[in-house]
Amino acid sequence: METDFVARLLARIPADPRLEVPPGDDAAVLRPPALRRTVVTVDMLMEGTDFVLGPDCPPRAVGHKALAVSLSDLAAMAARPEAAFVAVALPRHGGDALGRGVEEGLLALAAEHGVAVAGGDTNAWDGPLVVSTTAIGSVAPGRAWRRDGARPGDLVVVTGPCGGSLLGRHLAVVPRVREALHIAAHFDVHAAIDVSDGLSLDLGRMMAASGTRGVVRTAAVPIHADAVRRAARDGGTPLDHALGDGEDFELILALPAAEAHRLVAAAAAPPLGLAITVIGAVEEGAGLVAEAADGGQSPLEPRGFVHAFDS
Numbered sequence: 001m002e003t004d005f006v007a008r009l010l011a012r013i014p015a016d017p018r019l020e021v022p023p024g025d026d027a028a029v030l031r032p033p034a035l036r037r038t039v040v041t042v043d044m045l046m047e048g049t050d051f052v053l054g055p056d057c058p059p060r061a062v063g064h065k066a067l068a069v070s071l072s073d074l075a076a077m078a079a080r081p082e083a084a085f086v087a088v089a090l091p092r093h094g095g096d097a098l099g100r101g102v103e104e105g106l107l108a109l110a111a112e113h114g115v116a117v118a119g120g121d122t123n124a125w126d127g128p129l130v131v132s133t134t135a136i137g138s139v140a141p142g143r144a145w146r147r148d149g150a151r152p153g154d155l156v157v158v159t160g161p162c163g164g165s166l167l168g169r170h171l172a173v174v175p176r177v178r179e180a181l182h183i184a185a186h187f188d189v190h191a192a193i194d195v196s197d198g199l200s201l202d203l204g205r206m207m208a209a210s211g212t213r214g215v216v217r218t219a220a221v222p223i224h225a226d227a228v229r230r231a232a233r234d235g236g237t238p239l240d241h242a243l244g245d246g247e248d249f250e251l252i253l254a255l256p257a258a259e260a261h262r263l264v265a266a267a268a269a270p271p272l273g274l275a276i277t278v279i280g281a282v283e284e285g286a287g288l289v290a291e292a293a294d295g296g297q298s299p300l301e302p303r304g305f306v307h308a309f310d311s
């Protein structure tokens with residue numbers, strides 16, 4: 001049976017003034033917000049790699065995660081979400097029910113963040129569930145956060161505790177969209193990246209892009225309770241889980257020291273309500289170093305999730 005996931009999805013979304021042509025035509029026609037840049041990001045989630053369907057991971061959670069990871073990338077650019085497109089490959093057997101679940105999770109998150117779901121594509125095949133999301137955002141000219149702007153003397157902060165996301169947070173992703181927009185409007189941020197693959201790996205990417213070295217004060221890294229639980233099971237350390245597990249979808253920001261301290265002080269109160277922590281500093285040089293409580297430094301190898309190839 002042919003399942004038209006996209007037709008059903010589009011029939012359910014409310015009319016949106018950002019769409020000049022109603023969704024469902026050959027292509028979407030967006031009205032870009034005046035005097036803003038367009039920010040575009042694409043993600044693909046594949047069963048078996050990014051999630052495993054089961055009691056802990058219903059299709060609704062996959063739909064949520066598919067849009068949430070794209071919104072997290074927009075947040076990492078300080079972009080306001082505007083529209084989203086979704087392409088699904090549904091298994092021929094059972095794909096209709098899967099598609100309905102994916103739709104529920106995706107539409108609920110789109111509504112929460114005012115995202116116009118504006119189009120997509122549906123395929124049925126003999127493989128597993130694959131969901132690809134394209135998110136469109138907007139930002140004022142020159143105001144997008146980038147990963148290459150960290151400068152020596154900046155402090156590095158993270159917007160929440162990391163590690164152990166496999167215990168459930170890797171599905172129940174909370175993209176820091178509103179938080180990013182608030183911080184961008186009120187603080188001078190030099191560089192930003194979201195924690196998708198690992199706190200140390202993503203910080204390492206920011207440092208590499210910026211041509212700087214990151215000093216991580218290991219005692220200051222906020223460790224999620226899930227990291228402690230995972231460490232108790234596998235014999236690793238909670239810190240290693242916090243630095244390398246990934247899929248925390250918190251934001252790493254580099255700011256001038258005074259701005260970082262102002263942000264940390266303001267963050268606990270509304271409207272942010274976040275436990276933002278200074279985890280280190282930016283220096284001249286390259287790579288990452290770990291700094292222990294006694295001031296001793298050692299090289300820190302960035303760790304996290306990397307897509308591997310056989311050849």
Ligand SMILES: [Mg+2]
Pocket residue numbers: 072073076193194196
């Ligand atoms: Mg990212």
